[in-house]
Amino acid sequence: MMLREGKLKEGYLVEEIRLEDKIRRRLQILGLTRGTRVEILNRKKSGTTIIKVRGTRFAVGREVAEGIEVREPDTRISRSDQREVSA
Amino acid sequence: MNTPIHVAFIGNPNCGKTTLFNAYTGARLKVANWPGVTVExxxxxxSYQGEQIRLVDLPGIYSLTSYTMEEKVSRSYLMGDEVQVVIDVADASSLERNLYLTLQLIEMGKPVVLALNMMDIVEERGMAIDLHRLPEMLGIPCIPVSARQKRGLEILMHAVLHHKDKDLDVLEHDHPYESKHRHDHHKDIVMVYRDEIEDKIDMISERMEEKYGPVNNVRWHAIKYLEQDEEILKNHPLDLGDVVDRSYETDIINEKYDFIEEIIQECLVGKSEKAQFTDRIDRWLTNRIWGVPIFLGIMALVFFLTFAVGDWLKGYMEQGIEGISGLITNGLVALGVGDLVRSLVVDGILAGVGGILTFLPNIFILFLALAFLEDSGYMARVAYVMDGIMGKIGLSGRAFIPMLLGFGCTVPAVMASRALEDPRDRLKTILVTPFMSCSARLPIYVLFSQMFFGRYALLxxxxxxxxxxxxxxxxxxxMNQFTKRKGINTLLMELPEYKTPNLHSIAIYTWEKVEDYLKKAGTTIFAASILIWVLLNFGIGGMVTDMSESFGAMLGRQLVPVMGPAGLGYWQIVVALISGLAAKEVVVSSMSVLFGVSNAAGQAGMSAMAAALAGVGFTTVNAYALMTFCLLYTPCMAAIATIKRETGSWKWTLFGAGFQLAVAWVVAVAVYQAGLFLTRI
Structure with missing residues (x-):
């Protein structure tokens, strides 16, 4: 799912950044690399979101929040665990 | 004297470089708590231990790429041969993010010393940094400092002197005996990448040296080729089609952060989440519903303090200035100075400059309030809070920071627009910032609202x-309609931790502004007052007794028909407005000279001027139209010069100046005609 859909006060892990090169690069430089934990601190109606990454808060615009793919911290592990169990 | 050692400060935005710079050099550069304060x-x-040191403070950057203006400026400067030692200033309280730039700097190959700033905050949060392991892992000296408390400054410079020679990456110690073993305690590569990347680095390095001869930081260049850095590719083209099949930038960034995580794990002890102070405040200040009302409330308070408290203080200022003016006037009489000179001093200089000085308390309070806002960390939040509204007019929330600074002075506000990445956003911001009412227009409002609006003056x-x-x-x-740009909101801005405003930096900031104001009173306004006095006291036939026969009146009358519809068709007003192009305060000082009022801001002066204006048929509606015109018309020369410098284009500068003049005229006409209509019914 995209960061835009994430719940407030929840932590997620970055999967991929689907944005034009310039902005993707800036996000990566600020530490939003794959697997990094992102916490959603606040969000406005317009979609502008405050996130916390590696101890720093950033305000990101709606389109930026819409381009960051994240996943919930444990789902993947538990899902693969389940698959193993069922197999 | 030996040549100074050239040292450069670099670091992330808002990490305290300028505070540190001020601490060393005794300079009083502006410091505030939002990213992007330093743009030049x-x-x-x-001097330190007998060595002259030349220190350079650079704009803050997050990385050594070449995408933003600041990055380009800082990078090309650091790469130049001049810089001998680089001090990487890091905010130790968010070390993880700061270390990214550190790794890049070390790769660049110059001697780097890491200054761990804000160690006091680290301790406050119950954290500790392993100062033994960190330099071991990075291979460079790491010195804890606190720029605000001026701690660690000596040791930092000591480290700089020690590491200025590049060969010191091999640490030697003086043995009292012969030693045949090499004592290379430090490795010269900060981090080793995956084999795939390291292989490519080797290949590229070889090819680069083949083509360009020995390069002193070939490894750094090789990494930049892998990242497909535009500037490097342009300046040193190299045929690498078979080696660099794609951009390895993401890989390199990821590996750097992997290494940083390792460093953090080993070096940061007691990683606590005691940053909740900021979160608690943010719950209100960035609240979905309350964010905007709170911001408006804060601004209302700022202006209330400026006008209400400022006016109360202004009363004392008036008395002081009137006293001094009286002394000078009496002194001139006692000395038997001729009429001409006495008129110049009393009616020209004292009326003009004295009138302006009276407004100093208002200006002081306005800047004091802005300093508090800037130093607390709220500025960046305003960008977030206003982002939705700004988005509707096609600007990023970040553009609101320059606009807000415009309430102080247009010149630094226009310069602050550099932080905007998109050149079109920048241009738009530069063109609208002058409409934000700067502090120089404040005396005009104070004077005219008090003369004509009585108890509604504040309103x-x-x-x-x-x-x-x-x-x-x-x-x-x-403008947004013309550019027809889709509303893509790519805001990306760091929100710093809130800090108790630092009294020292607030004092510096406010004093600087007060000093500017005094300087302006002593130079621009002083000169303009003399010029206006000359224009008004001399005509074709030499000195005139009736001002309406002077050069000034002749000039003003030319434009009276144009200004008539705006209710400003008086030659005196026209002269005052033209003179206001030198500095907006000059409108007030010129009015004083025009109406022969010694202190326009004083009670007596005000009623004298009000009576004089009423005599020519100038009413409340005219006064409001005048205030409107002054708010909107072409900014002062200093602001125009800054706009030229920042846009780099005469076309846009002149367009802006003309456009603002047109807007001012149209709005003033609308206000005046509407006012006339309303007073008639």
Whole structure:
């Protein structure tokens, strides 16, 4: 799912950044690399979101929040665990 | 004297470089708690242990790429041969993010010393940094400092002197005996990448040296080729089609952060989450519903303090200035100075400059309030809070920071627009910022609202600020129609931790502004007052007794028909407005000279001027139209020069100046005609 859909006060892990090169690069430089934990601190109606990454808060615009793919911290592990169990 | 050692400060935005710079050089550069305060490089000198040191403060950057203006400026400067030692200033309280730039700097190959700033905050949060392991892992000296408390400054410079020679990456110690073993305690590569990347680095390095001869930081160049850095590819083209099949930038960034995580794990002890202070405040200040009302409330308070408390203090200022003016006038009489000179001093200089000095308390309070806002960390939040509204007019929330600074002075506000990445956003911001009412227009509002609006004076003055914002928004909206840009909101801005405002930096900031104001009173306004006095006291036939026969009146009358519809068709007003192009305060000082009022801001002066104006048929409606015109018309020369410098284009500068003049005229006409209509019914 995209960061835009994430719940407030929840932590997620970055999967991929689907944005034009310039902005993707800036996000990566600020530490939003794959697997990094992102916490959603606040969000406005317009979609502008405050996130916390590696101890720093950033305000990101709606389109930026819409381009960051994240996943919930444990789902993947538990899902693969389940698959193993069922197999 | 030996040549100074050239040292550069670099680091992430808002990490305290400038505070550190000020601490060393005794300079008083502006410091505030929002990213992007420093937009130009600044130099200072000092000596340490008999060595002259030339210190350069650079704009903050997050990385050594070449995408933003600041990055380009800082990078090309650091790469130049001049810089001998690089001090990487890191905010130790968010070390993880700061270390990214550190790794890049070390790769660049110059001697780097890491200054761990804000160690006091680290301790406050119950954290500790392993100062033994960190330099071991990075291979460079790491010195804990606190720029605010001036701790660790000596040791930092000591480290700089020690590491200025590049060969010191091999640490030697003086043995009293012969030793045949090499004592290379440090490795010269900060981090080793995956084999795939390291292989490519080797290949590229070889090819680069083949083509360009020995390069002193070939490894760094090789990494930049892998990242497909535009500037490097342009300046040193190299045929690498078979080696660099794609951009390895993401890989390199990821590996750097992997290494940083390792460092953090080993070196940061007691990683606590005691940053909740900021979160608690943010719950209110960035609240979905309350964010905007709180911001408006804060601004209302700022202007209330400026006008209400400022006016109370102004009373004392008036008495002081009137006293001094009286002494000078009496002194001149006692000395038997001729009429001409006495008139120049009393009616020209004292009326002009004295009148302006009276407003110093208002200016002081306005800047004091802005300093508090800037130093607390709230500025960046305003960008977030206003982002939705700004988005509707096609600007990023970040553009609101320059606009807000415009309430202080247009010159630094226009310069602050450099932090905007998109050149079109920048241009738009530069064009609308002058509509934000700067502090120089404040004396005009104070004077005219008190003369004509009685107990509604505060409201009349306040409405100017609102009108300015409305016009700025409207203009941005119209411009947005022309650029027809899709509303892509790519805001990306760091929100710093809140800090208790530092009294020292607030004092520096406010004093600097007060000093500017005094300087302006002593130079621009002084000169303009003399010029106006000359224009008004001399005509074709030499000195005139009736001002309406003077050169000034002749000039003013030319434009009276144009200004008539705006209710400003008086030659005196026209002269005052033209002179206001030198500095907006000059409108007030010129009025004093024009109406022969010794202290326009004083009670007596005000009623004298009001009576004089009423005599020519100038009413409350005219006064409001005048305030409106002054709010919106072409900014002062200093602001125009800054706009030219920042846009780099005469076309846009002149367009802006003409456009603002046109807007001012149209709005003033509308206000005046509407006012006339309303008073008639």
């Amino acid at each position: 490089k600044k130099e200072g000198f000092f 009349a003055a306040y409405s100017m600020y609102v009108l300015g914002i409305l016009v700025a928004i409207l203009v941005a909206l119209v």
